[in-house]
């Protein structure tokens with residue numbers, strides 16, 4: 001579904017990614033873990049055309065999409081939920097969800113997608129007219145995911161959905177991600193610092209260190225790997 005091959009990204013003189021390669025099979029949940037500043041967000045930003053790749057290739061559904069603009073990719077079903085959620089604070093919950101699907105016709109599928117979002121995140125349905133900026137952090141994360149679903153994606157890239165969320169709700173968010181993957185067959189590339197839960201939710205994982213993939217394996221193997229346990233799973 002998604003293949004990144006030798007991706008290089010620099011911010012001025014700072015080299016953020018050097019030769020990052022990874023693959024996400026259709027229907028899978030794949031996780032990318034790594035410490036602060038490892039380049040996780042940069043990887044997603046480069047895939048979705050928010051920063052320019054200076055080298056390497058990104059393939060989506062077999063086609064070269066390197067440095068394609070974000071709106072084109074969203075239209076093709078590749079949707080990015082950025083770190084820090086970035087909901088439209090001054091718009092209501094319902095308006096945010098509409099924004100996610102603004103390029104679509106308001107047909108029966110639009111309506112059923114909206115109902116699906118309300119089904120997995122009932123909290124949003126109770127708060128339709130509340131302005132998004134006044135939602136709790138966890139609710140804003142639900143809204144960000146719900147808004148992405150309204151674009152009818154085939155591949156969803158989630159940047160640290162657990163960031164700043166209470167432990168109990170983090171578990172729920174991960175369960176919802178698995179549910180979305182199962183129910184809708186949406187492929188997921190998950191970026192996380194919460195390595196334990198992310199590896200538990202995914203089938204395959206990559207470990208990024210200072211802009212380079214240092215390790216990749218089935219998630220169960222990574223969870224058992226002493227080096228990964230020491231560095232990312234608290235020993």
Ligand SMILES: Nc1ncnc2c1ncn2[C@@H]1O[C@H](COP(=O)(O)OP(=O)(O)OP(=O)(O)O)[C@@H](O)[C@H]1O
Nearest residue numbers: 011014016034035036037038039040041042043193
């Ligand atoms: N706009 C920018 N300008 C300059 N440097 C940047 C910019 N964005 C990121 N960087 C640098 O690129 C490197 C990778 O950053 P990135 O945000 O991809 O890391 P990350 O793995 O997502 O970290 P975190 O877990 O803290 O979100 C860091 O050294 C960061 O300082």
Ligand SMILES: [Mg+2]
Nearest residue numbers: 040041042083
């Ligand atoms: Mg990040």
